[in-house]
Amino acid sequence: MTTFLQQTLNALQLGSIYALIALGYTMVYGILTMINFAHGDLFMIGAFFCFLGATFLNLPFIPSLLLSMVGVAMLGVTIERVAYRPLRSAPRVSAIITALGVGIFLENFTLVFFPYPQSVPTLLKTVIWNIGGVTISNLQILIIVVAILMMIMLDVIVQKTKVGMAMRAISWDKSVVPLMGVPLDLIISITFALGTSLGATAGTLYAIAFPVIDPYMGILVGWKAFIAAVVGGIGNIRGAMIGGFILGIVEIMVAAFMPSTYRDFVAFGVLLILLIFRPYGILGKPRPQKV
Amino acid sequence: MPLLQAKSVTHYFGGLCAVSDFNLDLEKGELVGIIGPNGAGKTTVFNLITGVYKATRGSITMNGHELVGLKPNQVTALGIARTFQNIRLFKDLSVLDNVRIAHYSQVGYTAWESFFHIGRYRNEEARVAQNSLDLLAVFKLDAYADDLAKNLPYGLQRRLEIARALATKPSLLLLDEPAAGMNPNEIMLLMDFIRWIREEFDLTIILIEHQMRLVMGICERLKVLDFGATIAEGLPQEIQANPRVLEAYLGEQEVT
Amino acid sequence: MAQTSHPPLTLRQKLTQLWEKIATNRRLLPILLVVGLALSFLIPEFNLVNPYVQLIMMYVGINIILTLSLNLINGYMGEFSVGHAGFMAVGAYISAVLTTQIFARDLNPWLFPLAVLAGGIGAALIGLIVAIPSFKTRGDYLAIVTLAFNMIVKSVIENIEAIGGPRGIPGIPRLTTLPWVFIWTVLAVWVIRNFIYSNHGRGVLSIREDEIASDLMSVNTRKSKLLAFTLSSFFAGIAGALFAHVLQFISPKVFDILKSTDILIMVYLGGIGSIGGSILGASIFTILLELLRPLGMWRMVLMPLVLVLLMLFRPRGIMGMREFRWFVPIDDLEATRRWRARKEAGDAAASS
Known part of the structure; x- marks a missing residue:
């Protein structure tokens, strides 16, 4: 029982990081029906911003997090502006390949400056409590709390504000909504800013939890988070959260009860099986094709 | 019946x-x-x-x-063959290919014969091309056989869609x-x-x-x-x- | 005969004329093939170019096979498969196990084609399985399936100790030679071209254009998808087998998602739905990467930038949806013209 509780806690920690990244994928997909394959690398850049802030500016946790969020959001908006916007009317695949290119560029550009894995200085002193055999660290609590706060904030923005309404409207119909006076480009920029800053948050939290970072760290984590977004139902914000947590739970449970090398295998296998039974994801709905 | x-x-x-x-x-x-x-x-x-x-x-x-x-x-x-309310041609393929594709089930050679262009491939392909072009000629579309379907004017696209449907021999x-x-x-x-x-x-x-x-x-x-x-x-x-x-x-x- | 004076041709017109001559001269193709095959024997025999260049030539060939086979799925069928390295891994591992553990060492040079073929067949069988989800799911969801497939293959290999687990297989004999690469590349181009210009291939093309209309025009879309995936993964497996026996060392890491990304880039650089484009894309990518080597790490920064710029200014790649006439079977290329000639002859006979 204690192991189970312990693992659940670990699963929540990992799951909240996946969920934060999955949100970025799903938001961009919802609004542009485009897979932003550079998103995993923006997560990596987020971790590096935090590292830079902590190492060279000696910033504490909160300012490092903010630096990372603002920096990555600016980068994300710039990437959309320069690389994705001109391709909005091009074949969909061109935009996806461009995103792949941007991702590789970010990885290798970072690699030029940091060819070796970097260790992130301790931003917060780790405190460990032991409650009935379950060890809980303040970092774990922090990660889960920050992630959940961010998700609540996002949900409020999307459901309650005017910008959120515009975002939902655009994801429903991109051709009509601009005719009603919604500034399409601005809303898309805001979506990128929000999505990528959530990715940056995930990067920062990841860097705190696993303080050795390298330029390629975003690839596997990013792809996994993307799959989580699809399992939840791509384009669906709450689905992305659910998908992220499911992935976290599966990975931790596999690692706890099986040899750790089976982790990816089982995680992907479970996700595939889920997709076979719910081809449009857990919360996704098929849009019927008109004949 | x-x-x-x-x-x-x-x-x-x-x-x-x-x-x-x-x-x-x-x-x-x-x-x-x-x-x-x-x-x-x-x-x-x-x-x-x-x-x-x-x-x-x-x-x-x-x-x-x-x-x-x-x-x-x-x-x-x-x-049974049909056309569509909003034309659904194979837009990026040639007019000839549009009609040839509708012959799909009438072509009798295997995948192996298609990999190496052996056996019945030649005769069957010649027959399909001949039938398709004859059909296009009946519909006065043969002059456009090598054009992409998407480049045809609207009226001809409608006509091609009917020709394509008839190619399935309904x-x-x-x-x-x-x-x-x-x-x-x-x-x-x-x-x-x-x-x-x-x-x-x-x-x-x-x-x-x-x-x-x-x-x-x-x-x-x-x-x-x-x-x-x-x-x-x-x-x-x-x-x-x-x-x-x-x-x-x-x-x-x-x-x- | 009346003499008409032509204005002198500009260089551009002259070049166009020359190109027309080359592109429509079909006798040149067999000559080039024979010369190519001869060169592939002579170059390593007499070291006509240095071994490093020979190595690059082999990679170009292998990459052409990979690019063309992925183009079959992503370009001709219009799906988005992102896990092609998974098939490559299957071919590489099967052939490497055969040559390092099963075959007698001294028989290896003779049995090598068998090992490559076994790699291709193994990959094709796996491709058959991956094709099944494509019956129901399309687009982004199928992309996930192929992505997960790539990761699962890697993960499975990591967990099988008998084939080295995460450490991989070292000491693979260097059996891939320039003539072998040449022969397999030509075979891949020929078979895939033959398939595309056939009833089954047209079925695959119609799926890209409009799957529902295709089904309603009597195309067996499931069979077409199975054929496309099987053929594509077969050649990916062949390429993997050849690759393993150049590199002489394989591990699961070699076939991860980055390798798949490389193949994707070559496909979209050359252009979807084009054999000529696949050959160009694979060659340019492979050679450019080598030429940029002096730039050190910046080379890997420059490469994706080139790709992004290409997509921005030419979203369909170099040859997107266009084809060199050489790669179109003559019966197909000439079908309309021959039919018209026959019809005119018939009309003339009828009127006389």
Whole structure:
């Protein structure tokens, strides 16, 4: 029982990081029906911003997090502006390949400056409590709390504000909504800013939890988070959260009860099986094709 | 035995009943029209016959073969072809390829023969090319054989779609709003054209249409759908006088 | 004969004329093939170019096979498969196990084609399985399936100790030679071209254009998808087998998602739905990467930038949806013209 509780806690920690990244994928997909394959690398850049802030500016946790969020959001908006916007009317695949290119560029550009894995200085002193055999660290609590706060904030923005309404409207119909006076480009920029800053948050939290970072760290984590977004139902914000947590739970449970090398295998296998039974994801709905 | 027989065909989208209790006995050589306001379920009937959707209840038979549960390509192989409301050509392929693809089930060579271009490949391909070009010539499209389908003018795209459907060698042709976007003059020509292909290819035809001029001009029998239900059927002049049809088309006030 | 004076041709017109001459001269193709095959024997025999260049030539060939086979799925069928390295891994591992553990060492040079073929067949069988989800799912969801497939293959290999687990297989004999690469590349181009210009291939093309219409025009879309995936993964497996026996060392890491990304880039650089484009894309990518080597790490920064710029200014790649006439079977290329000639002859006979 204690192991189970312990693992659940670990699963929540990992799951909240996946969920934060999955949100970025799903938001961009919802609004542009485009897979932003550079998103995993923006997560990596987020971790590096935090590292830079902590190492060279000696910033504490909160300012490092903010630096990372603002920096990555600016980068994300710039990437959309320069690389994705001109391709909005091009074949969909061109935009996806461009995103792949941007991702590789970010990885290798970072690699030029940091060819070796970097260790992130301790931003917060780790405190460990032991409650009935379950060890809980303040970092774990922090990660889960920050992630959940961010998700609540996002949900409020999307459901309650005017910008959120515009975002939902655009994801429903991109051709009509601009005719009603919604500034399409601005809303898309805001979506990128929000999505990528959530990715940056995930990067920062990841860097705190696993303080050795390298330029390629975003690839596997990013792809996994993307799959989580699809399992939840791509384009669906709450689905992305659910998908992220499911992935976290599966990975931790596999690692706890099986040899750790089976982790990816089982995680992907479970996700595939889920997709076979719910081809449009857990919360996704098929849009019927008109004949 | 009728050529096509639909017995109490019913279809639901989720909770929404798109077609309810649709019945049809179609004799060989007939030209029947299905009319009705937008969203009445006309195209859904075509989709049910051709296997794009699987009917929730009921049975559809073609020459005694049950169609419900078959995949679209199997239905097509039994001799049913169709066109689409909004033209669905293979846009980035040549006009010739569009027609050749519709010959798919009539080509008898295996994958191995296609990998190495051996065996029956040469003769079969020559035959398909010959038949396709002959068919295009019948429709006066042979001059465009090597052009991409998307570069044809709208009227020719409609004509190509019919030629492509006929390449599958159907005995029953389903035309989904063939007069969409045509002016009265073009509609007159289309009527002649439909009569002509019916004779030339020995076809039975079901036609969905909004243009009353066309429907009244060539259909021998009409069925009227509204909200998925058949509200009237009979000869064109009977339908024109039917109060329920007027009601469905024009709204209630006109009748009362 | 009346003499008409032509204005002198500009260089551009001259070049166009020359190109027309080359492109329509079909006798040149067999000559080039024979010369190519001869060179592939002579170059390593007499060291006509240095071994490093020979190595690059082999990679170009292998990459052409990979690019073309992925183009079959992504370009001709219009799906988005992102896990092609998974098939490559299957071919590489099967062939490497055969040559390092099963075959007698001294028989290896003779049995090598068998090992490559076994790699291709193994990959094709796996491709058959991956094709099944494509019956129901399309687009982004199928992309996930192929992505997960790539990761699962890697993960499975990591967990099988008998084939080295995460450490991989070292000491693979260097059996891939320039003539072998040449022969397999030509075979891949020929078979895939033959397939595309056939009834089954047209079925695959029609799926890209409009799957529902294709089904309604009597195309057996399931069979077409199975054929496309099987053929594509077969050649990916062949390429993997050849690759393993150049590299002489394989591990699961070699076939991860980055390798798949490389193949994707070559496909979209050359252009979708084009054999000529695949050959160009694979060659340019492979050679450019080598030429940029002096730039050190910046080379890997420059490469994706080139790709992004290409997509921005030419979203369909170099040859997107266009084809060199050489790669179109003559019967196909000439079908309309021959038919017209026959018809005119028939009309003339009828009127006389």
